[in-house]
Amino acid sequence: MAQVDTLLRMLSQHQGDELILTPGNPPRLLRSGGPLRLFFPQVDDAMYDLLLGDLLTAERKAEIAQGETSRFDYSPSGLGRFEVELGASQARFRRRPEPPPSSHPRDGEATPPPAAPPAVDMAPPAPSPPPTALPSPRAHEPASRQLEALVEHVLALGASDLHLADGEPASVRVDGTLQSLEGTPGDVSVLLREQLDEEARQQLASGVGVDRAVTVAGTRLRLHMYVCDTGLAAAMRVLRRRAPSLRELDLPVDISGLARLKNGLVIVTGPTGSGKSTTLAALAQEALRLRRGLLITLEDPIEYTYELPRHGALVRQRELGRHVRDFPSGLRDALREDPDVLLIGEMRDPESIQLALTAAETGHLVLTSLHARTAPSAIERIVDAYPPERQNQIRVQLADCMQAVIAQQLLPRASGSGRIAAMEVLRGTRPVQHLIRDGRTAQLLSAIQTAAADGMMPMERCLRDMVRRGSITRDVAHAAAGMTHRVAP
Numbered sequence: 001m002a003q004v005d006t007l008l009r010m011l012s013q014h015q016g017d018e019l020i021l022t023p024g025n026p027p028r029l030l031r032s033g034g035p036l037r038l039f040f041p042q043v044d045d046a047m048y049d050l051l052l053g054d055l056l057t058a059e060r061k062a063e064i065a066q067g068e069t070s071r072f073d074y075s076p077s078g079l080g081r082f083e084v085e086l087g088a089s090q091a092r093f094r095r096r097p098e099p100p101p102s103s104h105p106r107d108g109e110a111t112p113p114p115a116a117p118p119a120v121d122m123a124p125p126a127p128s129p130p131p132t133a134l135p136s137p138r139a140h141e142p143a144s145r146q147l148e149a150l151v152e153h154v155l156a157l158g159a160s161d162l163h164l165a166d167g168e169p170a171s172v173r174v175d176g177t178l179q180s181l182e183g184t185p186g187d188v189s190v191l192l193r194e195q196l197d198e199e200a201r202q203q204l205a206s207g208v209g210v211d212r213a214v215t216v217a218g219t220r221l222r223l224h225m226y227v228c229d230t231g232l233a234a235a236m237r238v239l240r241r242r243a244p245s246l247r248e249l250d251l252p253v254d255i256s257g258l259a260r261l262k263n264g265l266v267i268v269t270g271p272t273g274s275g276k277s278t279t280l281a282a283l284a285q286e287a288l289r290l291r292r293g294l295l296i297t298l299e300d301p302i303e304y305t306y307e308l309p310r311h312g313a314l315v316r317q318r319e320l321g322r323h324v325r326d327f328p329s330g331l332r333d334a335l336r337e338d339p340d341v342l343l344i345g346e347m348r349d350p351e352s353i354q355l356a357l358t359a360a361e362t363g364h365l366v367l368t369s370l371h372a373r374t375a376p377s378a379i380e381r382i383v384d385a386y387p388p389e390r391q392n393q394i395r396v397q398l399a400d401c402m403q404a405v406i407a408q409q410l411l412p413r414a415s416g417s418g419r420i421a422a423m424e425v426l427r428g429t430r431p432v433q434h435l436i437r438d439g440r441t442a443q444l445l446s447a448i449q450t451a452a453a454d455g456m457m458p459m460e461r462c463l464r465d466m467v468r469r470g471s472i473t474r475d476v477a478h479a480a481a482g483m484t485h486r487v488a489p
Helices: 005-013 045-055 058-065 143-156 198-205 256-260 276-290 327-334 350-361 375-384 388-401 430-437 441-449 459-468 474-481
Strands: 018-021 028-031 070-074 082-086 091-095 161-165 171-174 177-180 210-216 219-228 231-238 264-269 294-299 314-319 341-344 365-370 402-412 419-427
Touching: 005 018, 005 028, 005 091, 018 045, 045 082, 045 091, 058 070, 143 161, 143 210, 143 219, 143 231, 198 210, 198 219, 256 276, 264 276, 264 350, 264 375, 264 388, 276 294, 276 341, 276 365, 276 402, 294 327, 327 341, 327 350, 341 350, 350 365, 350 388, 365 375, 375 388, 375 402, 375 419, 375 441, 388 402, 388 430, 402 430, 402 474, 419 441, 419 459, 430 441, 459 474
Parallel strands: 264 365, 264 402, 294 314, 294 341, 341 365
Antiparallel strands: 018 028, 018 091, 070 082, 082 091, 161 171, 161 231, 171 177, 210 219, 219 231, 402 419
8 A cells, every 4th residue: 555545545534636845834635625624734845755765766757857747546445546746846636537437448449558557665574653644624514623633633644732823733742742734723702602601701811721521532631721921721631531550550560569569658749741640540440449449530621431340439539620629628528528538639839739648648649640740859849849948847757657658750662653651750668768767868869779678769760761761762862861871681
């Protein structure tokens, strides 16, 4: 199959009749001379050559080199016949009308010779590129359909996030990298019209961002709308339906033992977009598998659903702004609801931190997240959230109930497809408790480096192990560790 067949299939699916490829521009798909509104990235020279490589025989290349246009018929399997024009700077595919069905030639007519098959490249075929476009509806169709088409396109690209702003093309984040989309709707207020109720408009007018959990095209999304210098903007995060298992995550460190804990505090930390919520959900799902107990979640918004084992575990999920006013009030309620495991989406302020510590001290397993770069800095951030006169009390509480801090970041896989988590793990051993209680957080890194037998893992060692296993490249490990010395082979 030629690489260009992917675009011809899209053309066929949307009843188009002409495809035009020009390096430096997005592909153009036409129907009766008018453009089909599709979302495409630009085709650079390398992609142009890849798309047409299977059709460029030596004879056709010679024609083009002489300044001529190479014309021929092309019949990809199941897609009909196309008249093809290949020039030095443009390729055009026009659909030929299908001849009327006939099993025999008329009297006096010669049987036409069979069409020559397309040229075949004997080299192993390159993998087909993923879908790069999905249809956008015509202008008269509602904004909801435009948003559905855009979300479908985001899913086809395997993107995790969609960014929109008035007057700008949309952007998506694929494997951690932002990519701009050509030809996407630029009027965010129209695109998100159904999400902009009066309450949202008032919040935005007062400079407050709006958070919503929405379902578009059958996909749950976390939507954040805000105002910036160019007008209304939005960030949308794709939410998975089902909580993954720890096995599915392919983590470099075995943290399954944390789900067996009866009580205490487990913190997952890292920058935005590092997969903290996914790791927490996997730990919660593992806890449900291992025990008969009640899991209560406090989330903003609800991101995953959980599979209930047959032995009678229970789940109660509550969403901020929908089922509960805020994290502190939700936590106070949860302590009266007989939980075994509490999943708190994020510890955001001193009050929510205090309540999480209290829950962990009173016999519950508390799973939560925090924004911090490393495990020791997570401890410092919790303590620094309080005024100096309260910090000693918080250190004592934290030392008594902290079971583990996991600092993680998502890195591109060496295969070039997808990302994988790298982890630093701090465990609440007795020496670590003493360091926290005494305020000697600067020594926590040394404790991590010398206590592998206690299940601890420094980030640098995790990165070296991942390089040895071929999960990531050495360059990626260097950048992730922020090191100037080599990662040992």
